Amino acid sequence: MKTFQPFKIVLGTLGYVVVTFATQGTSHFAINREHYAAVTSLRATPIFSLGIASMLIQGAILSYLYPIFCRGASSWSKGVGYGFLIGTFFVSYPALAEPGKYTVPSIPSWIAVEGIVGIVQFVLFGVFIAALHRGSEEVRSHVE
Numbered sequence: 001m002k003t004f005q006p007f008k009i010v011l012g013t014l015g016y017v018v019v020t021f022a023t024q025g026t027s028h029f030a031i032n033r034e035h036y037a038a039v040t041s042l043r044a045t046p047i048f049s050l051g052i053a054s055m056l057i058q059g060a061i062l063s064y065l066y067p068i069f070c071r072g073a074s075s076w077s078k079g080v081g082y083g084f085l086i087g088t089f090f091v092s093y094p095a096l097a098e099p100g101k102y103t104v105p106s107i108p109s110w111i112a113v114e115g116i117v118g119i120v121q122f123v124l125f126g127v128f129i130a131a132l133h134r135g136s137e138e139v140r141s142h143v144e
Contacts, residue, residue, distance in 0.1 A: 008132055012063025015128045017055045023121035032113050038105040062086060066129045074133035083126020084119065091118030 028036050036042060066074075069082050095114040104110040 009060060009063045012066065012129050012132055013056060013059035015132065016059030016062060016125050017052065019125045019128055020055050020059075020121055023117060023124060027113070027117040032117070035105075035109065035113050039102070041102055058090075062125070063129060066133065070130075070133065074130045074135075076127065076130055079126040079128075079130020080123055081126070082129065083123035086126070087119045087122025090122060091115055094118065 065086075066079075066082055069085070070078050091114065095111050095118060098104070098114070099107045099110045
């Protein structure tokens with residue numbers, strides 16, 4: 001039986017930060033720049049340290065939880081399933097609750113952009129975390 005692997009949690013956390021920053025940064029500052037510029041309640045200059053702190057917390061928790069979800073040998077399909085599951089959970093707030101609370105230029109556009117980009121982000125993370133654990137005979141043993 002394998003034991004708790006903090007190194008994989010650290011690598012998973014760093015991978016989460018990279019995937020999140022790449023996906024969301026590309027969306028916010030390149031592909032969907034006009035979408036976010038139209039929201040008047042956003043800061044002109046984001047406080048990146050708060051975003052990074054959030055990503056570190058989320059990445060650590062999600063990296064710890066993957067072996068529990070996986071229950072056995074890691075695979076691409078388990079990674080995609082995990083990414084889709086956590087993505088659906090996390091993305092439900094920015095895609096659905098935010099346009100219900102804040103004035104956004106177009107609710108359907110907001111839901112589409114936040115939903116698609118968020119799911120892409122988490123599925124990419126799911127693939128990454130599955131690859132990180134690939135080859136482990138048993139990834140859930142650290143919780144047994």
